[in-house]
Amino acid sequence: MTTKEIENPLIKFLLHLGDNALIMGHRNSEWCGHGPVLEQDIALTNIALDQIGQARNFYQYAAKLIAEKSGEKLTEDSFAYLRDSWDFKNCLLVELPNGHWGRTILKQFIVSAYKSCLYQALTSNADEQLAGIASKSLKEISYHLRWSSEWVIRLGDGTPESKQKMQDAITSIWPYTNEWTNFTDYELNILGDNHWNIKENWETILKKVFLEAGLSIPTNGYQHSGGKMGNHTEHLGYILTEMQFLQRAYPNAEW
């Protein structure tokens, strides 16, 4: 892919959504064959697959728009396999290592809760294709949210050890939460006034589930940001090295 600067806010927004879904899906897929029990292994792998499917939809639409605007022929694969980390616009949270099962679930819960609010807002977007992808994804995410909420409650309200592990996971992941609702210009351009509802609804879900789980939310502390503008943690580089290896080593390989 040429490194032509993409300035169109809708295309930037689509890549941001696609990157969040792809990288989170990729992280989840690392659990394939390693889940604590078969049913939960399958559940998390299903959730990974849903997210990779959503990423495909966003990338395909972005490629179509770029082709219409500039004639440059790109495909979904150009975005997934042929961009470097500074081109990715995902939030930092999705690239963080999984850690233990509880930490993985916690990440999934925070992201599913956010996406359920974001996609709800996008279902009424003036752009029909974006609204279509969002309403399809929303149905899938409702299941992800319910599943991950149940796990957060089960572990938070479980044994003293599981509770402590969840509380520690919250402490370590919390510095990566504000980024989601610190909206960039390209997001505001598409979301308009809806962005206030997203932040409020998201916080409501998080508070409700953490309360039921008996877990507390840190009130202050440093917050990381930069992912949406292409400034990432070192973890993304390692993900891309693995994910893009084949296309980099054997350009245009197909199977």
Next chain:
Amino acid sequence: MNEQEQKIWQLLDDINDPEIPVLSIIDLGIIRSVTVNKHMIDSVQEVFIEYTPTYSACPAVDMINMEIRSSLQAAGFTNITLEQKLFPSWTTDWMSEIGKEKLKKYGIAAPIGKSCDNQLLTDLTIDCPQCGSKQTTLVSAFSSTACKALFKCNTCLEPFDYFKCH
């Protein structure tokens, strides 16, 4: 609907979902429209089909596309355009009643209620497709494919899939 379009609808009804082979893609309700136009100059028939995939990541989509193309080509249609239509998004409400019956016979419990109820598997009584018992328990909201949940029958003790309301 003209004669050619009718013929294509029939051909499509013979194409089955590779993941749930008892259901045709018409039973599933993923075909939105079929249009056949005669090209002005060389009178070649142009076929235009709109479809809505069930799930974002449904791995069967590419396979179904391929089967539509080869089935139509075998019937003499050469100029075929398949277009994905994501809006409005697919829902289990579009599954035909015949399709739901076929599912049950195959051993998969059919979706209950309308997708807009948004119950997400809570407070639902799913009858066991094997023995008809109402004493069933949800094992996992995610099963062998993205569109199904895993249940267990407490009467005949068999596990079974439930096609989730979507």
